[in-house]
Amino acid sequence: MIQFVGFDKQYLSSMATLLAKRHEVERSRYSFLPQQFEDPQVTEALLQKEVEKPFVNGIVALREDEVIGYMLYEYKEDAKKGRHITIDYPYIAIAEDAHPRLVRLLYAEAGAEWIAGGYFQHIIYVPIGYDRLVYEWLDQGFRFEQKYAILDIQNYKPKATDAENKALSVRRLAESDSDTLKRMSRWNSIHQAAAPSWNPITKESLEDVKSGYAALAKDAEAIVMIGEQDEIPVGFHVYYEADSSANMFTPDRTVELPAASTNPQYRGRGVGKALADASYSQLKELGYDYSLADWHTPNHLASYFWPKLGYQPFMIRMVRKVDNRIAWAHGQ
Template sequence: MIRFVEFEEQYISQMASLLAARHRDERQRFSFLHERFEDVNEAEKRLREEMSKPYMGGIVTLRDDNVIGYLLFEYRQDAMRGRTIYVGYPSFVIHEDEHPRLARLLYTEAGAEWVRNGYFEHVLDVPVGNDELILEMLEQSFHFEQRFAALSLERYRAQPGENSLVAMKELVGDEQSTLRTMASWNSMHQAKAPAWQPITQEALDQERETFEAYEGKEGTRSWVAEQDGVPVAFHLYTPADARHAMTTPSQAAVLVQAATNIELRGQGIGKSIANHSFTQMKKAGYEYIMTDWYTANHLASYFWPKLGFRSYMIRMARTVDARIAWADGQ
């Protein structure tokens, strides 16, 4: 017989054992993930970091006194989604010997509270290697939203088909403000088929704020591809954040934003700037490039894996029909 209880300190060491075991399995597929999290003590530190965030909650599944699964979650007020529940990469684990349907039961237990409190947006970051958990969540009406991937610069080989008409330029100092003029390029592309993501003022503001936040930030580098002196593509990089070390290899940089003028795509410009900037980042001592893309963006879903990016994590999301707040049969 199993039972569900609220998270308490007494369960965290057993939870850490589950997380460490899952990480060992993940590293069989993605060797660039940090080995240290296979150690239970390191896994416990990571869980404590997660639970130290504000507005956290969690439930634990017990069989007798043994922890066989857990689900930690954060209440967020998201500018784009509104009231949102976020479940991070280390926050949803079940014992490898348990039936994967336990994941549904955990979601049912926690989700009832979320919906009762008016949180209808549910977001999970799930390891790509955890096929059974992904299937269970798909059957609970979650959908794929975003992929996170890594590129080994050691294995990268320059892509053929470059555009000889473009010149590369690294932006330095105040020149980085040039990127703001291109902030809408990604949004404009994603408004088209088959993504059909509306361009809201909030989305545009968020794009511009992203660029402003990285201007002058230590370690940040950016390049533009120019044609006849006019920028036609850009890449923006920053050193990877150590707080996400469980999914981030050493000596890694994040490709924060990349785009090509939507009217000039398909001309080899994207390959040209990728070949150039990846080479420069490798010379700077980086070993991996990390990035992400929306799964509905069919160009990105084809382009980045073709360059060698391997997806290690997928973001899944579900929007519960808010009418359940009053149309519940009561």
Template sequence: MIQFVGFDQQYLPAMAILLAKRHQVERSRYSFLPSRFEDSSETEILLRKEGEKPFVNGIVALRNDEVIGYMLYEFKEDAKKGRHIIIDYLGLAIAEDAHPRLVRLLYAEAGAEWIAGGYFQHIVYVPIGYDRHVYEWLEQGFRFEQKYAILDIQNYEPKAKEAEKSALRIRRLADSDTEILKRMSRWNSIHQASAPSWNPITKESLEDVKSGYAALAKDAEAIVMIGEQDSIPVGFHVYYEADSSVNMYTPERTVELPAASTNPQYRGRGVGKALADASHAQLQELGYDYSLADWHTPNHLASYFWPKLGYQTFMIRMVRTVDNRIAWAHGN
């Protein structure tokens, strides 16, 4: 008989063991994931920090007073998403001998509270190295929204042909490149608004993007590579050093790639591959081992390009939006 109880500090050691065992399974598939989280004392530190956040709550599954699963979730509100729930990467684990159906039982038990409070959008970060969870979320009406992947920089093999590289001049960003950055800021936004992504971009949000890109010229922490052909900007990649202490999936000496794009008029000419080759050579010189990237799954160019470079997907953000009529439509 399974019993569900509210999250309490007394369950943390047992929860940490479940999470560490989940991580062992994931690392058997993706060895670049940090090994220290196979130790339950390390996962307990992360879970304790998560549980201390002001808007985090949770539910624990017990069988004969033994913890066989848990779910931690955060209540959030903002202007873009409204009220929504986030189950982070460390927010769910079940015992290896528990049926995967326990995932949906935990969701059903906790979700009743969310719906009652008007939280109709549910977001979960799912490790695909532990892929039995993925199918359970799919069967609960969740869909893929964003993929997260890591590339081994030190073992990266260049992809561009010599003819593709010879036509380009690739360099680091200069302080005087503000206007170039503003022009390039439109490329990715406009592409995201087209088929089949259909991700709307308003005039106001585009202005915000322009301002953010322009600021890169003065950002000492940004590693920005620009490609030019005949003095025309044709592509760029932006990297930042990633903080490996804030989650359990980022290796040390990792950069994250928050933005990259190619001039739409130059796509299909190897610009992206040439930029990737030059960027990874630069990152190798700077002593980085891995690069972390993510992309919107309906973005067909990104979904094809990054895996082709060698990025391995290890996590998926999945989303479900419950019909808000459930707040009053009960068939009465």
């Protein structure tokens, strides 16, 4: 008989053991994931920090007083998403001998409280290496929204041909590139709004994007690579050093890639590959081992291009939006 109880710190040690075991399974597929989280003491310290957040709560599954699963969740509100629930990467794990259906039961038990409070959008970060849970979330009406992937820079193999490399000149960003960055900012935004992504880009949000890109010219922490053909900017990559202490999936000596694009008029000419080759050569010289990237799954160009370079997806952001009429439509 399975019993569900609210989170209490007496369960933290057992929860940490489940999370450490989950991470061990994930690392058997993705060895680049940080090894220290296979240690229950490390995962317990991580969970302890998470449950101290003011809007984090949780539910624990017990079988004969043994913890066989848990789910933490955070209540959030912002102008873009409104009220929503986030189940972060370390926020769920179940015992190896537990049926995967347990995640559905955890969701049903906790979700009733969310709906009662008007939280109709649910977001979860699901480890692909623990794929027996992915299908359970799909069956619960969740959909893929964003994929997260890692590239091994040290073992990266150049992808562009000699001709494609010779056609492209790659350089680091200069402070005088502010106006150039503003013009380039449109490339990715307009593409995101096109089929089949259909991610709306308002005039106001595009202005914010332009301002953000222009500021990169004076950002000392940004590593920005610009590709040019005949002195015309045709592509760019933006990198930042990632904080490996911020989560349990970022290795040491990793950069993250928050933005990259190719001039639409130059796509299909090898610009992306040549720019990637030059960027990873530069990052390798700077001492970085990995690059972390993510993309909107309906974006067919990104979903094809980044894995082709060698990025390995290891996590998926999945989303479910419950019809808010459930607040009053009960069939009565």
